[in-house]
Amino acid sequence: MFEHLTGGRLPQSLFIGVPIAPIRSQRYVQLNSKKTIVSLVASTSDPFAATASSSTDDNFGVFKLNYDVRNEDQRLLQKLWKTTIRVAISGAAGNISNHLLFMLASGGVFGMDQPISFQLLGSQESQRKLEGVAMELEDSLYPLLREVRIGTDPYTLFKNADWVILLGAHPRTPGITRAELLDINGQIFREQGRALDAVAARDCKVLVVGNPCNTNALICMENAPRLPRRNFHALTRLDENRAKCQLALRARRFYTSLSRVTVWGNHSTTLVPDFLNARIAGEPAMDVIGDDTWFREDFTPTVANRGGAITQLNGRSSAASTAVSIADALKSLVTPTPQGDCFSSAVCTDGNPYGLAEGLIFSMPCRSKGDGQYEIVDDFLIDEWLDEKIMASEAELLKERGCVSHLIPNAPPAACEITQDTMLPGES
Ligand SMILES: NC(=O)c1ccc[n+]([C@@H]2O[C@H](COP(=O)([O-])OP(=O)(O)OC[C@H]3O[C@@H](n4cnc5c(N)ncnc54)[C@H](O)[C@@H]3O)[C@@H](O)[C@H]2O)c1
Numbered sequence: 001m002f003e004h005l006t007g008g009r010l011p012q013s014l015f016i017g018v019p020i021a022p023i024r025s026q027r028y029v030q031l032n033s034k035k036t037i038v039s040l041v042a043s044t045s046d047p048f049a050a051t052a053s054s055s056t057d058d059n060f061g062v063f064k065l066n067y068d069v070r071n072e073d074q075r076l077l078q079k080l081w082k083t084t085i086r087v088a089i090s091g092a093a094g095n096i097s098n099h100l101l102f103m104l105a106s107g108g109v110f111g112m113d114q115p116i117s118f119q120l121l122g123s124q125e126s127q128r129k130l131e132g133v134a135m136e137l138e139d140s141l142y143p144l145l146r147e148v149r150i151g152t153d154p155y156t157l158f159k160n161a162d163w164v165i166l167l168g169a170h171p172r173t174p175g176i177t178r179a180e181l182l183d184i185n186g187q188i189f190r191e192q193g194r195a196l197d198a199v200a201a202r203d204c205k206v207l208v209v210g211n212p213c214n215t216n217a218l219i220c221m222e223n224a225p226r227l228p229r230r231n232f233h234a235l236t237r238l239d240e241n242r243a244k245c246q247l248a249l250r251a252r253r254f255y256t257s258l259s260r261v262t263v264w265g266n267h268s269t270t271l272v273p274d275f276l277n278a279r280i281a282g283e284p285a286m287d288v289i290g291d292d293t294w295f296r297e298d299f300t301p302t303v304a305n306r307g308g309a310i311t312q313l314n315g316r317s318s319a320a321s322t323a324v325s326i327a328d329a330l331k332s333l334v335t336p337t338p339q340g341d342c343f344s345s346a347v348c349t350d351g352n353p354y355g356l357a358e359g360l361i362f363s364m365p366c367r368s369k370g371d372g373q374y375e376i377v378d379d380f381l382i383d384e385w386l387d388e389k390i391m392a393s394e395a396e397l398l399k400e401r402g403c404v405s406h407l408i409p410n411a412p413p414a415a416c417e418i419t420q421d422t423m424l425p426g427e428s
Contacts, residue, residue, distance in 0.1 A: 091168025092120035099323035169210025193223025265393025308425025
């Protein structure tokens with residue numbers, strides 16, 4: 001609500017309606033060189049008093065300060081601030097996280113009235129980098145960011161998490177086939193699924209980004225039976241955003257006029273951007289653009305090759321636009337979907353309305369009431385061409401599931417029939 005005034009930052013005076021007094025003011029703390037609190041001076045009459053408590057001991061640096069909301073003006077607070085949410089992020093020292101964390105902490109995803117706590121998981125190799133990330137978060141003085149924990153143990157970092165974004169994965173190094181990558185990363189996601197099952201909040205929502213993301217999400221879900229299966233997502237929003245961009249360019253209409261743009265299937269070369277159901281200013285995109293050959297021969301490969309094209313030009317992966325698409329994917333779950341529109345997410349196919357094999361994580365059109373849940377939109381038209389493409393992606397995911405059957409509890413043993421490298425160009 002204050003976004004237009006602050007550009008994403010809340011001045012304390014506006015935020016809580018009392019005279020300016022920084023929450024993390026040096027008045028209340030003395031930090032030693034290791035950024036550990038050595039003393040806290042708290043006055044019970046001071047509405048901004050910081051207090052130390054054992055629950056903050058495992059926080060990073062300045063976040064050890066306990067921001068005690070009870071000390072503030074209750075009448076204003078109860079209206080403006082929500083209960084802090086816990087967001088756990090793996091691969092938090094990586095490229096995508098470097099953009100995503102700052103979007104989340106600024107309130108740009110969960111809202112300007114939503115305090116947030118970060119639980120950042122890194123690999124052993126990225127431990128020092130993770131500390132650097134936490135220090136940058138400290139220096140950013142985000143009013144909404146109340147806690148930051150860092151570490152390498154998923155059982156500690158996923159504890160009571162409400163949202164979990166899994167970025168950390170083993171990269172595809174030269175010579176690694178997709179089948180090998182499925183196994184290496186599958187082991188990471190089996191472990192993280194088990195950790196979620198043991199310690200995450202019962203209704204926690206999980207978004208898997210680390211590739212191969214659909215099958216990683218499947219492994220994670222199957223190893224976390226305490227959590228609802230419908231709470232697991234794999235990211236295909238970047239592909240949707242790329243498809244929207246191409247449609248807008250071709251139609252010469254700004255992308256806000258687009259609706260019902262979805263991508264189906266696996267986040268791989270078999271991914272299917274759907275032009276049959278897409279709308280431009282409410283009209284079928286195929287009628288507006290009027291060039292079937294472009295749709296069939298240019299549109300789909302351009303979307304699939306977009307990551308590779310970006311990497312070729314700027315020499316690094318498209319981490320910034322991926323982070324934006326993660327923010328979009330999360331916002332779509334906490335904001336009601338506009339009437340007649342949808343968003344793409346790879347979700348569990350159990351009970352799906354399109355006759356897809358059950359027990360896969362498959363990108364489909366979804367809508368949400370903004371309560372963190374979603375429903376699969378069931379009125380998309382599927383013609384022969386689209387059906388064939390969707391079936392190819394389904395077949396690929398079934399094969400991938402076969403390759404990781406040893407990582408799925410109670411799954412019958414299956415052969416690994418993936419022979420081709422199906423990673424999207426430019427993705428590791
Ligand atoms: N689904 C999509 O649309 C999409 C788009 C872009 C990238 N990706 C994938 O997202 C992932 C992350 O991309 P990035 O550019 O941030 O990569 P990155 O290599 O910059 O960062 C990954 C980080 O994860 C860490 N890590 C590795 N294993 C870990 C583990 N077990 N636990 C915790 N951390 C671990 C690494 O040390 C590294 O710091 C990659 O797998 C990439 O292919 C997916």
